[in-house]
Amino acid sequence: MSNRITVGLDGSVAGSAAADWAADEAVLRGAALELVHAEDWAQYGPFTAPLPEPRRQWAEELLSLTRDRLLREHGTLDITTHGTRGVAASKALAASAADADLLVLGSRGLGTVSGFIVGSTSSATIPETDTPVVLVRSVDGGERPLGDADDAGPVVLGLDLHSNCDRLLAFACEEADRRSCPLVVVHGWSLPPVFSYAPSLDPGIEKEMADGLQATLRELLSPWEQKYPRLAVDARTVLGQPAIQILDAASGAALVVVGRRIRRPALGARIGPITHAVMHHATSPVAVVAHD
Template identity: 45%
Template sequence: MSHTVIAAVDGSAESLAAAEWAAREARIRRLPLHILHVWQDWSPAFAHAPFTGVDTTPGEGATTTQQWAQRVSRDAADRLREGHPGLEITVEQVNGRPAEVLLSAAEKAEILVVGSRGLGSVAGFLAGSVSLPVIAHAERPVVVVRAGERAEDELRPGSGDDGDHKGQYRDVVLGLDLSRPCDELLAYAFEAAAARAATLRVVHGWSVPVVDGYDPAAADPGHGVALGLREAGTLTDVLRSWRGKFPQVEVKEQCMVGRPAGHLAEASKDASLLVVGRRIRRAAIGAHIGPVTHAVLHHVRTPVAVVPHL
């Protein structure tokens, strides 16, 4: 399933919105779409059996849960085929622990798309404990989509939609930490903007360092101005080679003082996609998301792409 967009569905409104977003993403990237539904058998026999993560194909005598699992993924695929004729769509039902199955699937995906249960919380599939571990531990990009997200929300007002979703896309916004800019994050953002023929708006938030309780900018405003010019120059330098690789992408740089999460939340209000990074940490304990990414996942309505990097 390499070079495939995978959408995890569970029949909820948020997972169906995620599947619809995944279909549009697969179309503009010219990739196949794979619909994945994970169902977990809570019968005593399964509870005492080791997790294998293998596919199960319900046959004669299938349980109600198995039959429901088949219907969820089949109905989702049928709707997407009707709305996106010509898109290659495959369907899979897997019996297992949802977080483990989705993490395994993400290893083979170009992008894994999951749903989120509304403003103020990041909840998952079948259980609220699923999506956060997937976002925190997947080593491929994971896109989080809110319930109610629509194709027209990604388009500029008045740009039109001729039925093939060819209106003009709103900006793609990238949150960039200049202390550790990484190729994986920049590549994803530029590719997403190029696929949409959209402007890439790169947002970098920075703060004047305070040493021993002393704020040099407060005593000398010129100090803050000089640091701002230095940060802006560094941002331009980091983006220079990427502009050369993607000459078709218009890039806007925003270098601002203050908390990055607040700037990204504001910038995302008129964006089609927000792209943020997550450092890969393989320790078993901890959320491994980072404060900025964690904040935007909780407070941003725009689809959020979380790109892991070293």
């Protein structure tokens, strides 16, 4: 990795909030910050052609003005700018972040009930890159992000015990450790269909399964707690739909971490339903971490 955070800018309030969050995160990490504006020529007409000069100037000014603003707030931050043209924005952003530690993008809020719009560029970029992607929220026109990088809330990790969890645990533990905040690990589960009527026949079955899952989770977390001895870890195995349990735990979180399994299918990669739900409804910044 290059000890660099890349953030995508599009001129929106959400993009500005993403830049603010990324700058705070870069300060926490002691990392450089790269501002990227990816211009997709195809959206301006049916043919690939150079952008009109006013549009090109606007893109250059967006990068320059954002850099100047962030430097006024973080004078020692190493900030570079980069503009791309002529390819799909999602591919350009993924290419820019290929050796970055983090790619940060904005998402626009619709309100507490409706959730958030994860734009087409963000949705298309996430499956294109194996770099962790953070979606930063902006609600009601506010330019400051919901959940600054130095917020005091916990880091919440949604975990599937049946997946390879190492990359998610490494990311979440590092984020919680550098913030000196607790790590809440949530595994939502349901009784298998074959046990649908078992609790009414034998109430101990549900508790036995819950205790087994809790023991598995504690065993999984044990080496990470040894690696990060100062980290306070709250391990939860909760009966119910995983996305709902993660969202319940994520209220007031500094960061929510979920996984995306790396797939290379013929019809293209996709984002799983639990991660998709958290992306659209968590109010805190959401980190999507690709894993095997």
